[in-house]
Amino acid sequence: MTCAYDFHLPGLSGETIDLSQFRGRPLLIVNTASKCGFTPQYEGLQHLWSLYGRDYPDGMTVLGVPSNDFGEQEPGSAEEIKTFCHRNYGVSFPMAARAHVKGPDAIPLFKWLGKEGGFLSRPRWNFYKYLVNREGHLVRWFTPLSKPTPGRVEEAVRRILLDH
Template sequence: MTTVYDFTLPALDGGTLDLAAYKGRPLLITNTASQCGFTPQYEGLQAIWSQFKKTGLVVIGIPCNDFGQQEPGTSAEISTFCHKNYGVSFPMAARSSVKGNTAIPLFTWLTKELGFFAQPRWNFYKYIFDKQGQPAAWFSSITPPTANRTRKAIEKVVCSY
């Protein structure tokens, strides 16, 4: 059976983000963008990371330019923007495609696992994975990472950690 831990992502710093390194830990993965109306959600993602990382949760951002060309920057520009404006310290992947024929394998798998409606239709779709690496919940852009329902889904996977 495939799990989230079977995937690797190009890292924002130029290396590789091997999700197997987080095996047994719950994850929150989101596609991000620096020039989007939802960009302030970086603040909430950082708050979730700060609050829950000691419980095992790993937050991972995947910059994406698929929606409205709202992530046009280079890796260095994205990194600087995220750190300077939102204090982002959670792991970030390099800019990647999350939809259609050019989607990275992780998002192709997510679409197969969760179905058509769970496909990202904009920036800041959030996917929560349990400690077995299986999708536990997903939320669209309009649900902030700090929303009560998002927190409840996170608490459910971290309590079992």
């Protein structure tokens, strides 16, 4: 795989999310969990999606990838995850089905992100964030300590959107 747009993954609602549909749009890919101290970051992710993506053809796309890899903090079914995210945070950005994001069982997208970002970029907890430019290349990654808004993540998103 040469860029993020070469991947596809199962969606939370049973559909296939083909990342090629977002070609030309920056991506913010985040491994998420519903029962984590960082879970309130869903609110900031939804804010970014609403402000810079949802209604703009050349805006960015937020993609949530729920994972139970860290502290078993995403134990629910697809329907439970979807309901939790929508009810508590109004999440309307695309969400993948629960997946492994670390180790040998990691889905291909997260193996690629780890290879592109290097050893330290591999998720070691929930809510790692990966910013992909319009060409589908990883340009920045952030640990869970970097909130989506306000701050470094939102500034990086704005910069990448201006590079059009």
